[in-house]
Amino acid sequence: MGQSDAMHQPVPGVTAVNHITAILRADHDRLTQLATEFRLLVARTQPPPGIDLVKFRTAFSKEMLAHLAREDMLLYPALGKSPDPQVARIARSFVDEMGGLMSAYKEWSIRWPTELAVEYWPTFVHETTELLDMLATRIMRENNSLYPLVETVPVEAP
Numbered sequence: 636m637g638q639s640d641a642m643h644q645p646v647p648g649v650t651a652v653n654h655i656t657a658i659l660r661a662d663h664d665r666l667t668q669l670a671t672e673f674r675l676l677v678a679r680t681q682p683p684p685g686i687d688l689v690k691f692r693t694a695f696s697k698e699m700l701a702h703l704a705r706e707d708m709l710l711y712p713a714l715g716k717s718p719d720p721q722v723a724r725i726a727r728s729f730v731d732e733m734g735g736l737m738s739a740y741k742e743w744s745i746r747w748p749t750e751l752a753v754e755y756w757p758t759f760v761h762e763t764t765e766l767l768d769m770l771a772t773r774i775m776r777e778n779n780s781l782y783p784l785v786e787t788v789p790v791e792a793p
Contacts, residue, residue: 655709656782662702663774669695670767677760682753
């Protein structure tokens with residue numbers, strides 16, 4: 636086993652980080668469920684009543700923004716303190732990407748008030764699907780690449 640391999644073996648005492656990733660994975664499960672429901676909603680040929688769209692988008696937004704805030708407050712500060720430069724580099728790349736997802740999400744939210752989403756349903760559906768695809772890719776990469784790395788290297792809890 637090389638030095639790099641030894642650095643990425645489970646480390647006793649990083650339970651705080653494991654707790655953080657467990658919270659974030661639970662967020663991902665909820666976001667994935669909401670995204671699935673959102674995909675079903677936009678699969679309709681006609682838009683739902685505006686009030687239903689408002690309620691759903693509010694729930695989705697609340698979960699999405701809460702998750703991104705938790706990452707900002709809990710995960711990335713801990714990664715920035717890692718003695719492993721590879722972890723710090725990977726964390727920076729995810730932060731940069733997260734900014735891209737957050738920007739896309741904010742632009743989508745501003746661009747699509749309920750009235751316009753209902754009026755221009757096919758375009759709203761297309762852009763919503765693109766956003767949900769970005770989110771799915773992000774969740775998959777975090778679950779499969781970032782979180783396993785974080786869980787096996789020594790980092791300090793924030």
